[in-house]
Every structure is written in C-alpha cells, then in structure tokens.
Ligand SMILES: NC(=O)c1ccc[n+]([C@@H]2O[C@H](COP(=O)([O-])OP(=O)(O)OC[C@H]3O[C@@H](n4cnc5c(N)ncnc54)[C@H](O)[C@@H]3O)[C@@H](O)[C@H]2O)c1
C-alpha cells in the first residue's frame with residue numbers, strides 16, 4: 001500500500017493507494033476520530049459490487065454503517081433535489097457532528113456527498129472511496145464539492161477536504177475500456193503539466209494495458225501499473241492543492257490544462273461528449289496553439305497527439321470556431337471575457353497565458369475541425 005499525505009496544516013489527510021483495501025476499511029477507519037455512525041453514499045451499480053464488503057469490514061471494527069443510494073447513477077444525481085433528499089436521510093439517520101459520510105463511487109457520488117458533508121451541521125467528516133479512475137486521480141482529492149444547476153455544471157459548491165481517501169485499484173476492474181479511456185485523459189494531463197516520467201510510462205505501457213483490458217487478462221502486472229499511475233497522478237494534484245488550496249494564487253489553474261477548450265466542446269455538444277473525450281481534444285488544441293505561437297516544440301506536440309490518440313478518445317468535432325470561442329469566453333476561469341489558457345512549454349511543463357488573440361484561437365479551432373485534422 002502506498003500513502004501520500006496532502007499537507008494542509010490541520011486539514012491534512014492521507015490518501016491510501018493499494019489492492020484489496022476495501023476489506024480492511026474498518027481497520028483504516030479506526031485511525032480517524034469518527035463514528036460510530038457512518039453513512040455510506042453510493043448508487044446501485046457501485047453499491048451492488050462493494051457495499052457488502054465495506055459494511056462487513058466496518059461492522060467488525062465496531063462502526064454502524066447505513067447506506068443511502070442516489071437515484072440515477074449519473075450526473076443527474078448532482079442536483080439540488082437529490083441533495084435535499086440526502087440531507088434528509090442524514091437527519092433521519094440521526095447523524096451527529098461525530099458521524100461521517102463515506103462517498104463510495106465515481107466523481108458524481110464524491111461531489112454531492114462532499115457537498116452534503118460540508119453543509120450538514122455546518123460540516124461533518126467525509127471519507128472518499130473513489131471507484132473510477134477519474135475519481136481516484138482527480139475528483140476525490142482537493143476538497144472541491146459541487147452540484148449542478150440546470151443552466152451550468154458545478155457552479156454551486158464549497159471547499160471541504162476529506163479526512164481520508166482510500167483508492168483500491170481492484171475496484172477499477174469492472175470499468176469498461178471506454179470508461180478507462182475517458183479517465184486516462186486526466187492522467188495524461190498530469191504527465192503534461194508536471195510529470196514527464198508518468199508521460200513516458202503511458203507511452204511505454206498504454207497499448208499493453210488496453211490490449212490486456214480488451215482480452216480480459218487482468219492480473220498483478222495491470223494492477224501494479226494502475227497503482228503506479230494513480231500514485232503519480234495523485235502526487236501531482238496533491239502538491240498543487242497544497243500550494244493553492246482555494247485556487248487564489250493561480251497555481252491550481254494548471255490542473256485545468258485542456259479544460260478551457262474541453263469545456264467549450266462539452267457545452268457545444270450539450271454534454272453528449274464525455275468529459276475525458278473533451279479534455280483529450282482540448283489538450284491537443286492547447287498543444288497546437290502553443291506550437292503555433294512558438295512556445296511548444298513540434299516534436300513534443302507530435303508526442304502528445306500520438307499518446308492521446310492511443311490511450312484516450314479525442315473527438316472529431318464540427319462546431320464552428322466562433323461558437324466554441326464564445327463558449328470559451330464564458331468559462332469560469334476567464335476574466336472579463338479575456339481567455340486565460342494553460343499552455344504547454346514542454347512535456348511536463350505548462351504555464352498560464354492570456355496573451356493569445358481571438359484570431360489565433362479561432363484559427364486553431366478551425367484547423368483541428370473534422371476533416372481538417374492532420
Ligand atoms: N470535485 C472535483 O474536483 C472534480 C474533479 C473532476 C471531476 N469532477 C466531477 O466528477 C464527475 C465525473 O466523475 P466520473 O468520471 O467518476 O463519473 P461518474 O461518477 O458518473 O461514474 C461513471 C459511471 O461509473 C459507475 N461506476 C463507478 N465506479 C464503478 C466501478 N468500480 N465499477 C463499475 N461502475 C462504476 C458510476 O455509477 C457511473 O455510472 C463529474 O460530475 C465532474 O464534474 C469533480
């Protein structure tokens with residue numbers, strides 16, 4: 001088992017990464033000052049696979065576990081209506097300030113559970129047990145909580161750091177190749193922003209991993225690979241969050257690499273394009289823009305494009321460049337309509353840039369459209 005600590009003074013917490021951690025959860029929990037009542041928030045698909053194991057382990061350690069299942073099992077669960085249901089369930093279960101919420105699932109479960117934990121009785125303990133690759137490397141860490149409005153995603157939320165994050169890579173076994181490819185976009189992102197070694201590892205082993213996944217031959221080497229990439233990714237995110245917990249210093253923004261272009265594609269498609277596919281495309285676009293303005297070598301961009309095409313699912317889009325540009329200007333990270341982009345300088349190094357002109361951005365969007373790509 002690997003342990004990475006997020007150092008945030010009194011809000012510091014451990015992230016545990018390993019195999020078979022779910023069956024020793026009770027023991028891990030004993031190190032926290034929570035309980036005895038814990039409410040596990042999950043959904044049908046996830047709870048049917050893992051809840052029994054967790055419940056048994058918690059029971060053996062003297063905890064009283066209750067289960068609350070979200071209704072839909074997808075993004076629709078991040079609504080104000082479901083949040084109210086969850087608060088009511090917490091109150092019915094008579095959770096008190098010593099109780100804890102356990103978020104068992106992907107980023108959707110994590111985000112709404114964290115929001116509920118941060119507001120119920122003005123904040124109770126939260127433990128994240130992420131079960132998708134995206135949630136393990138991204139959403140479970142860093143303390144951002146959120147629900148969606150009908151008009152915009154993730155616009156209502158709080159900051160609330162978890163007390164512990166438990167990443168059991170064996171839980172990822174039941175995800176399908178498309179779900180894996182979707183999450184790999186964020187892993188490539190970490191390689192691009194801060195970890196060239198991770199990037200190289202993906203270049204060397206990405207094909208092997210997906211072919212074993214497709215053949216169904218999944219064993220110790222594949223789990224070891226997952227443990228390694230999850231740990232590398234978490235370390236990047238943890239170090240950034242430690243230096244800029246609330247995104248006030250500009251550094252946390254580098255985690256948004258590929259996201260300004262990506263969010264525009266997601267919105268233009270009315271969220272038909274999955275997040276990871278939009279981000280994969282967004283990174284290609286950011287790399288191309290950086291190459292054109294002369295700050296990112298062509299060879300590096302070629303490597304980035306090759307890796308993304310191999311292990312993610314970039315999309316061929318046909319939205320007009322003007323439409324995408326205006327959506328980019330509405331992005332949360334823009335200031336007064338001025339687009340601030342995270343652009344690469346090298347594999348493993350990015351910077352925030354607000355000097356690119358609309359014309360340059362439009363031309364990249366146009367040049368990478370369906371039918372125009374290289
Ligand atoms: N808080 C943050 O910092 C942050 C960061 C990135 C993304 N997010 C949010 O995360 C969400 C996306 O998360 P996601 O990609 O994990 O999607 P998701 O939570 O919708 O999960 C995808 C699907 O996989 C299922 N699932 C989860 N674990 C499984 C398992 N082990 N086996 C089989 N099925 C499983 C889920 O039930 C769901 O149907 C978005 O709402 C996004 O806004 C938050």
Ligand SMILES: [Zn+2]
Nearest residue numbers: 186259275279
């Ligand atoms: Zn993302």
